[in-house]
Amino acid sequence: MSRAFNFSAGPAVMPEAVLEQAASEMLDWHGSGMSVMEMSHRGKEFISIYEQAEADLRELLAVPAHFKILFMQGGGLAENAIAPLNLSHGGAMDFVLTGSWSQKSLKEAGKYGTTRLAATAQADGFTTLPAPATWQIGADSRYVHICSNETIHGVEFHELPDLKALGCDAPLVVDFSSHVASRPVDWSRVGLAFGGAQKNLGPAGLTLVIVREELIGHALPHCPSAFDYKLVADNQSMYNTPPTYSIYIAGLVFQWLKQHGGIAAMELRNIAKAQLLYDFLDRSSLFENRVAKDCRSRMNVPFFLRDESRNDAFLAGAKAANLLQLKGHKSVGGMRASIYNAMPLEGVQALVAYMREFEKTQA
Numbered sequence: 633m634s635r636a637f638n639f640s641a642g643p644a645v646m647p648e649a650v651l652e653q654a655a656s657e658m659l660d661w662h663g664s665g666m667s668v669m670e671m672s673h674r675g676k677e678f679i680s681i682y683e684q685a686e687a688d689l690r691e692l693l694a695v696p697a698h699f700k701i702l703f704m705q706g707g708g709l710a711e712n713a714i715a716p717l718n719l720s721h722g723g724a725m726d727f728v729l730t731g732s733w734s735q736k737s738l739k740e741a742g743k744y745g746t747t748r749l750a751a752t753a754q755a756d757g758f759t760t761l762p763a764p765a766t767w768q769i770g771a772d773s774r775y776v777h778i779c780s781n782e783t784i785h786g787v788e789f790h791e792l793p794d795l796k797a798l799g800c801d802a803p804l805v806v807d808f809s810s811h812v813a814s815r816p817v818d819w820s821r822v823g824l825a826f827g828g829a830q831k832n833l834g835p836a837g838l839t840l841v842i843v844r845e846e847l848i849g850h851a852l853p854h855c856p857s858a859f860d861y862k863l864v865a866d867n868q869s870m871y872n873t874p875p876t877y878s879i880y881i882a883g884l885v886f887q888w889l890k891q892h893g894g895i896a897a898m899e900l901r902n903i904a905k906a907q908l909l910y911d912f913l914d915r916s917s918l919f920e921n922r923v924a925k926d927c928r929s930r931m932n933v934p935f936f937l938r939d940e941s942r943n944d945a946f947l948a949g950a951k952a953a954n955l956l957q958l959k960g961h962k963s964v965g966g967m968r969a970s971i972y973n974a975m976p977l978e979g980v981q982a983l984v985a986y987m988r989e990f991e992k993t994q995a
């Protein structure tokens with residue numbers, strides 16, 4: 633068996649130990665005689681899996697007691713509708729545009745209330761982040777939305793904005809799909825955070841919502857019941873059948889994170905991996921990253937060959953070297969290396985070694 637280094641943006645690389653454990657438990661989970669995917673979500677076996685996963689996540693991310701953790705479905709894109717359905721009160725919402733994902737959120741929310749542009753980095757081609765002090769937030773704002781890591785453009789907020797310090801009482805809504813669990817979260821600045829699991833937490837199908845209790849219970853009348861945060865919270869995320877197998881695998885990932893020192897240790901590893909790659913890119917004559925240094929993503933690293941006619945040769949050589957899924961998103965072009973928690977340092981070292989070699993042979 634040979635496992636490649638997989639730089640996919642999502643669904644993405646998983647910790648090998650988690651895959652092995654899931655394989656060993658596939659037919660018979662802990663002597664239950666059942667696979668997890670065959671269990672009732674209301675049975676004691678699955679309830680124990682669910683409760684452990686929630687407790688581990690709360691511990692890992694240091695989620696305060698006055699926040700609910702909801703395990704939902706629909707992905708980040710569905711949350712672009714579900715969040716406004718629950719939080720907008722039909723009023724106005726402010727959006728900070730920093731790339732493709734916040735752009736999608738803005739567009740979708742317009743179906744459920746008035747949307748406003750608080751700030752945009754579009755003129756810079758989404759290679760910078762607008763400084764919070766410049767954001768234009770309405771006094772009647774129901775919430776302010778940011779995407780704290782733009783998976784496609786490769787920009788990341790290294791500190792969440794402090795809306796209160798800007799004189800704004802509205803809650804902050806954060807799409808943290810692609811860097812959740814890669815670094816600690818300052819919950820004192822967050823009203824609600826959501827993210828699909830398939831970037832950094834587990835397989836597709838599970839969507840994480842972590843929300844302040846007082847924001848729950850205000851859904852618009854036409855909000856689908858299965859997407860009403862209050863119904864979901866009151867039913868321990870089991871108003872309808874939750875994505876049981878995805879929750880189980882995410883739970884194994886949470887245990888893997890704990891065994892590896894938790895989020896603080898993960899952050900240090902992620903800093904080291906990103907630094908290795910960015911340092912190489914910044915010194916290279918053949919490759920470049922165009923994102924401003926202070927807002928570069930630690931998870932998603934877009935880069936370009938200065939001579940784009942060599943793109944195909946680069947990708948073919950990478951594949952031959954077992955370095956997969958490096959092609960950039962079609963809206964940006966070039967290349968992208970996603971280096972989530974489960975990507976070992978050795979994977980980034982192998983990528984940099986390949987790029988160095990490619991540079992030599994092309995010189």
Ligand SMILES: *Cc1c(COP(=O)(O)O)cnc(C)c1O
Binds near residue numbers: 831
């Ligand atoms: C992948 C991604 C999404 C979309 O997730 P889906 O599960 O496809 O709906 C939303 N936001 C960000 C930041 C993402 O990276």
